[in-house]
Amino acid sequence: MAFDVDLFVIGGGSGGVRAARTAAETGAKVALAEESRMGGTCVIRGCVPKKLMVFASEFRTTSALARDYGWSAETGAFNWRSFRTHLHQELDRLEGIYRSLLERSGVTMHDTRARITGPNEVSLETGETISAGHILVATGGHPVRPDMPNSALGMVSDDIFNLDELPESILIVGGGYIACEFACILNGLGVKVTQFYRGAQILRGFDEEARGLIAEMMREQGIDLHVGTNIVDMWPADAPGSAETMSAPAGERRPDTATEPGPVIVKATNGSEQRFERLFFATGRAPNSKGIGLEDVGITINRRGAIEVDNFSQTSVPSIYAIGDVTDRIQLTPVAIREGMAFTETVFKDNPTAVDHENVPSAVFTQPELGTIGLAEEAAREQEEIEVYCTSFRPMRTAFAGHPHRVLFKLIVSKATRKVLGCHIVADAAGELIQMVGIAVKAGLTKEDFDRTVAVHPTMSEELVTMREPVRTA
DSSP, rough: OOOOOEEEEOOOOOHHHHHHHHHHHTTOEEEOSSSTBBBBHHHSSSHHHHHHHHHHHHHHHHHHHHHTTTTTOOOOOOHHHHHHHHHHHHHHHHHHHHHHHHHHHEEEOOOOOOOEEEEEEETTSOEEEEEEEEEEOOEEEEOOOOSTTTTGEEEEEEGGGOSSSOOSEEEEEESSHHHHHHHHHHHHHOOOEEEEESSSSTTTTSSSSHHHHHHHHHHTTOOEEEOOOOOOEEEEETTTTTHHHHHHGGSSOOEEESSSOOEEEEEESSSSSSESSSEEOOOEESOOTTSSSSSGGGGBOOOTBOOOOOOOOEEESTTEEEEEGGGSOOOHHHHHHHHHHHHHHHSSSSOOOOOOOSSSOEEOOOOEEEEEEEEEHHHHHSSOEEEEEEEEOOHHHHHHTTTOOOEEEEEETTTTOEEEEEEEEETTTTHHHHHHHHHHTTTOOOOOHHTSOOOSSOOOHHHHHHHHHHEEEE
């Protein structure tokens, strides 16, 4: 049977675009549909704009440090509107690059929503129906609000880049990397930040020592971080009768009346009632799997709404594959890109390639940053006997200025094989450092390989090759 295209990709994010381009380079006829903006979450409303906000937020501290080094440096007020204008211009530029790359690769683009209407058929919102030899779902994910009255009062991460003005105060609810990153960003830009997390410590799933140090540093910078705390009730601060509502019993408070983000009064599990100019929910993300016809063609979806796939990203329907956040494997842009490239190898180059999800380095862009690869100490000691090499100290750059900042360098080592099973760094530029360490850990190098490497002095990272004795074994 002849198809209109060899491959139809649903989703124009990093993974979908890479898969479309690499498939087209093999001579395949490829089409792609994106209902929003080309570039997806990472480029338009995630990694890229967030990192630019990280850069912007660091200048206040840098200026203060410069004064301690003898410079006559004064920090003026941050102009959010000026920054936002430049930010949106940069995102427009990057979207244009994505479109140019697809166009040069010969991929046909459809700026509309697509729905799967058969194992080899896609219907567009424009009314067009296209048959395809293979369909690739790369629709990503989206932030979710909690299911509680007046949750519409809260923003999510997609909203933060489009604010007209920065609020004077904000409550961030959540303890994952998105919550902690934006707490540091907004605090650095001059917003009074309060953060609630219902768990015992932020950054669940990361190494305990690392997450503990980051929590300590966040509080030191002025972030009002409360763990073991959540919202009990919330209502619009500027609605008529709000003052009376504050003192009313919980059962008598107004119903779910909020329709959009705005000033809010929040009652917390710790008994406090506070007014915040803005509320920001960073309480998780969900796969974009609804409303695109997956169940109608028999594709298996798990309880979280993620598409279930095998090691080759193939779904329960042989002609349909899925990559990226919609599969809820590892929600990182470089992983989605690797999955897209593996898909092309498997389907269009006759080279079955399983996606490698082992030892993926990652970074959390808090201040200081967290760079991590491999096993946390807690996970490693459940797996086998280990040695832990760890040091924490005040780095030269800020210690000279009398600042109390500390950094952490930590290696998890197998007693049996001597391989480095994990590395965790809390420091400025930890994201840059962990990329290099990631090569060594991925290659399976041992602690002795690290020890044989001559240190670069004076640097923070020389500690990675100078720690000689374990601080503990488990």
